[in-house]
Amino acid sequence: MPLKDFSILLGVIMIVIMLIIPLPTAVIDFLIIINITFALLIILVSMNTREPLQFSIFPTLLLLVTLFRLGLNVSTTRAILGNQGDAGNVIDTFGDFVVGGNALVGFVVFVILVVIQFIVITKGAERVSEVGARFTLDAMPGKQMSIDADLNAGMISDQEAKERRKKIENEADFYGSMDGASKFVKGDAIAGIVIVIINIIFGLVIGMVQEGLPLDEAANKYTLLTVGDGLVSQIPALLISTATGIVVTRAASEGNLGHDITKQLLAYPKMLYVAGGTIFALGVFTPIDMFVTTTIALLLATGGFFLERSAGKEQVLADMTAETAETEEQGDEEMKSPESVVNLLQVDPIEFEFGYGLIPLADANQGGDLLDRVVMIRRQLALEMGMIVPVIRIRDNIQLQPNEYSIKIKGNEVAKGELLLDHFMAMSPGVEDESIKGIETVEPAFGLPALWIAEDLKEQAELSGYTVVDPPSVVSTHLTEVIKRHAHELIGRQETKQLVDHLNESYPTLVEEVTPSPLSTGEIQKVLANLLKEKVSIRNLPMIFETLADYGSMTKDTDLITEYVRQSLSRQITKQYAPDGEALHVxxxxxxxxxxxxxxxxxxxxxxxxxxxxxxxxxxxxxxMKEVERMQEAGRMPVLLCSPAVRMYVRHLIERYMPQVPVLSFNELEPTVEVQSAGVVNAG
Structure with a gap:
C-alpha cells in the first residue's frame, strides 16, 4: 500500500484513539496546530479550484475533518477537566494572550465566532447545498438530451459524450453529498457551544469542590481555558465552513477565485474614482481622521488610473484585431444577412419526423430512448454495412397525425408508419391464437401482418409463439431497414472522400494506386453505391481497393468493375447468404x-x-416471380443464381419489380458451399 494511503488510514485510527485514550498535552498541542493547518489548506484549495468537481473529495474530507475536530474537543475537554487545568501550551496561549487574559472578553469573542459560523456561513452553505443539489438533479434530463443532440448532430464524439455524461453524474453525486455533508458542519457548531457550556459548568464544580478554589478564581481559570479551547476549535471550524460556502457557490470559470474576483470586481475602473471620492468626502464632512480617508481615496484613484490605462491599451489591440478580421468576415456577414436565403437551401440527408403523440419517444424526461437508439443504429450500420450514416435529424411535425411518423431521405418521404405507445406489436408465428385480440396493423419494416395488443396480453402472446416488440423497437427497426434500403443514395462523393481519407491513413500505397488515377472519387463512389444497392457491405474497403487497383486501368465501366469487386468479396457474400456452412437454396x-x-x-x-x-x-x-413466390411459401429466402456474364443484366431486369431478391453469380460463391436448386427460370 502506498505511504500516502497508509497515512490516511492511520489518521482515521488516530481519531478513534483520541476518543478513547487520554493524550499528553504535548500531543494535544501538536494536533491542534495540525487542525488549524488542515483548515487553512482546505480553504486555500477551495479558493483555487475552477469548478466544484475539481475538489470532489470535499464532502468526505469534511466529514473526516469534523470527526477529527470533535475527537480533539473530547481530548482537550479531558485535559482541561482532568489535569487540574493543564490543557497544554496552545490552549493557554489562546486563552491568555489572544484575549488578553480577560475571560469575559474571550467568551464574547467566542460567542461572536459561533454566531457568525452557525447563523451566517453554515446556514447559508447548507441552503446553497440543498438548492444546488435540487437544481442539479432537475437539470440532468435536459443536459442528457443536449449531449444526445450534439452526438447525433456529429458535434461531439462517443468518447466526449461519455465524458460529459460522467461529469453530469459526478455533479449530481457531488451536490447530493454536499447537501448531506453541510449538516455535519451545522452539527459541529452546535456541538462546540454545548462543549463550552459543559467545560465552564464542570470546570467551576471541579475547581471549587476538588481543588478548593474560590468561585472567582475557579471561574477565571476554567473560563479562560474553555474560551481558549473554544477559539482553537472554532477558528478552524469557521475556515472549514467558509470553504464549504466557497465550494458550493463556485461556478465553473477560467481562473481561480482570486483571479475571478480581481477581474470582475475591478472591471469598471471609473467606479474606483467614485468610491475614492466618497471616502474622501467622508473624511471632510465627518470627524473621521482625514489621514485615513485621504490615504484610502488616493489608493483608489491611483488604482483606477492604472486600470483605465491598461484597459485602453487592450481596447486598441482589440480594435486592430477587429479591423484585420473585418475583411475576412465581410463575406460571411453578407451570407448571414436577413436577405440571404442560402441557409434555406440545406436539405438533411435523413429526417425522422413524428406527430405530437409520439413526443415521449424522444423525450428523455418521459423515459424516451430514441436518441440513444439512433446512436446505436449509426454504429450498427457502420459495422454491418461499412458506411458512415449521416446525421439523422429528429423533429416533431404538427402536420402529421398524433401517432404517425415519417422518414425522409434527402427531403423526400420514403416511408411512414403509425405507433401506439401504450401497446405492443405482436407478429403471428403462422398459427393464429384466437384469444389474442388487438388492433390489426402491418409491421412497417418488412410488411408483415401484425396486431397492436394491450400490455396485459404481452405475456400470453409470447407463450403462444408471437413475436412481441415494443414501439421504440418497431420504429428503430423500420429506420434501420429504410437506411439500408437507401444506403446507395446516402453515399455521395463527399462521404466517399471521407472513407478514402480514412483508408489512406493505413493503406497509403493502395489508395495512391487507385485514385485520383485511374479512378476518380466519383467513379469509386459509383462502385460503392452499386454494392450498397444490393446490400453488399463495403466495410472491407482494402479488399475493394485491391480489386479497383487491378481492374481500374482496364475499364471505366463502373458496373463491370463492380462485378469484379463482388467476385473478390466472394467469401463475404457466401457468408452473408449461407452462414455457418448452411446449404444455399437458389x-x-x-x-x-x-x-x-x-x-x-x-x-x-x-x-x-x-x-x-x-x-x-x-x-x-x-x-x-412465380419461382420466388413458391420459394417464399416454402419458408426460404429466394436467391437467384446465374452465370457471371449475365448477372448484372439479370439484376437490372428484375430490380424494379423485385428489388429485395438478391442475384448472385457462381463466381461469387465459395467452392465449399453446398448449392441446392429449388427452381428454374425458363423463357416460356
Missing part, C-alpha cells in the same frame, strides 16, 4: 434465358444495357 436461371439476355445486351461507349422486346422481358419477369 433459383437457377436456365441456359436459354441466359442466352436470350446475353444476345440482348447492347454495348455503347457509356456502358452496356439490355435491349429486349417487352413481351420477352415480361415473360421472364413473371417466371421469376
Amino acid at each position: 433459383i437457377s436461371v436456365s441456359g436459354n434465358v441466359e442466352k436470350m439476355i446475353a444476345d440482348s445486351v447492347q454495348q455503347t461507349e457509356h456502358g452496356a444495357f439490355i435491349n429486349m422486346d417487352p413481351q420477352t422481358s415480361q415473360s421472364i419477369i413473371e417466371n421469376v
